Amino acid sequence: MTRDDANEGVARPGARPDIEGREPVREASINHDHWYAVARADEVRREPLGAVIWDRPVCVFRDADGAVRALEDRCPHRLVRLSLGRVTGDGIECRYHGWRFTNDGRCLHVAGLDPARIPEAAHAKVLPVREQDGFVWVFPGRRESAETVRPMPMPEWDDLDFIASVAPMSCEAHFSFVIENLMDMYHDRLHQRHQPWSADALLEVTRDEGRVEARYSATAYYRIDRIWSALQLALPALRRPHPASLVVSYEYPHWKARLGDDFTLYGVFCPAGPRRTRVHLVQFTSLHRLDSFRKAPVSVRRAVKRCLRNIARGLLKRLISQDVPMVEEEQRAYDAAPERRPLELNRTLHAVQRLVRNEARRAANGAARASQQGR
Numbered sequence: 001m002t003r004d005d006a007n008e009g010v011a012r013p014g015a016r017p018d019i020e021g022r023e024p025v026r027e028a029s030i031n032h033d034h035w036y037a038v039a040r041a042d043e044v045r046r047e048p049l050g051a052v053i054w055d056r057p058v059c060v061f062r063d064a065d066g067a068v069r070a071l072e073d074r075c076p077h078r079l080v081r082l083s084l085g086r087v088t089g090d091g092i093e094c095r096y097h098g099w100r101f102t103n104d105g106r107c108l109h110v111a112g113l114d115p116a117r118i119p120e121a122a123h124a125k126v127l128p129v130r131e132q133d134g135f136v137w138v139f140p141g142r143r144e145s146a147e148t149v150r151p152m153p154m155p156e157w158d159d160l161d162f163i164a165s166v167a168p169m170s171c172e173a174h175f176s177f178v179i180e181n182l183m184d185m186y187h188d189r190l191h192q193r194h195q196p197w198s199a200d201a202l203l204e205v206t207r208d209e210g211r212v213e214a215r216y217s218a219t220a221y222y223r224i225d226r227i228w229s230a231l232q233l234a235l236p237a238l239r240r241p242h243p244a245s246l247v248v249s250y251e252y253p254h255w256k257a258r259l260g261d262d263f264t265l266y267g268v269f270c271p272a273g274p275r276r277t278r279v280h281l282v283q284f285t286s287l288h289r290l291d292s293f294r295k296a297p298v299s300v301r302r303a304v305k306r307c308l309r310n311i312a313r314g315l316l317k318r319l320i321s322q323d324v325p326m327v328e329e330e331q332r333a334y335d336a337a338p339e340r341r342p343l344e345l346n347r348t349l350h351a352v353q354r355l356v357r358n359e360a361r362r363a364a365n366g367a368a369r370a371s372q373q374g375r
């Protein structure tokens with residue numbers, strides 16, 4: 001682990017450009033050997049749902065037993081999206097010519113062809129998929145790596161002491177701009193009265209393999225110590241400012257923030273391409289200070305958790321509506337003059353950029369090794 005003292009001198013300028021004048025971090029690919037959140041679990045039903053991970057189309061659906069399945073969203077025949085088709089009893093059927101595939105991608109039926117003569121190339125590509133903590137996660141990388149990596153854990157999802165709120169964030173921008181926005185705690189002026197906190201001082205930045213963490217002293221504007229306190233999330237006028245610790249981390253490829261003991265936030269990423277990024281923001285409001293609530297029957301606590309779900313969604317959507325135009329403006333500025341370097345003084349963001357470049361390099365090296373082994 002490497003620690004950066006926040007009291008050291010001014011941070012150096014951004015990453016050195018490559019020979020074409022472009023900034024490597026803005027051109028970096030994702031590392032495919034990670035789990036990406038393609039959809040909320042309640043969005044995935046029997047009807048197939050299409051998603052995209054770094055320009056790779058993915059089709060997710062539930063089989064007859066309710067388990068999630070994932071195939072490449074391309075029928076091998078004419079490359080039509082399988083998500084346009086329908087789920088059958090034992091798999092999925094392409095809408096165009098009716099080719100049918102099992103849940104594990106094996107082609108069962110081709111019109112006018114004896115099933116015994118269906119070639120290996122007719123099978124659909126299967127991707128590792130999991131349902132965890134309210135989301136469906138797909139692993140687009142090497143199958144042998146899927147068991148060695150786990151999706152971003154969100155233990156609060158099923159914990160009765162936490163209320164979840166979820167809001168999607170879609171940006172026409174490279175994912176590096178989006179994660180920098182989430183790791184940058186000094187743009188609270190943009191959000192004015194909707195910001196849940198303000199960062200007072202950066203205390204330290206630590207770096208580990210695959211992770212950057214920044215600790216701030218902060219002022220929190222919400223405290224959940226009465227059952228009515230949750231209304232603060234919907235009515236900013238009820239805010240109660242108080243000092244709190246703020247820890248934000250980039251746990252590649254996802255984001256996490258913890259504000260005192262009251263709030264935990266996650267940003268689960270699904271970069272759709274070099275200029276398209278989708279993130280689900282998930283805020284958990286802690287009810288651990290409510291002793292009477294914690295002593296209530298489990299059935300009552302479950303009902304409260306269910307009824308209060310998404311109580312902070314409006315707050316999240318307002319924050320997103322203010323952040324997205326700024327992130328997309330950064331992308332436009334970069335595309336217009338990629339050789340021009342912004343003057344970034346936040347040490348946290350330099351560490352984030354380093355991690356993005358390292359993961360892209362690791363992915364490229366892994367792909368090169370796999371290519372050599374396949375020869």
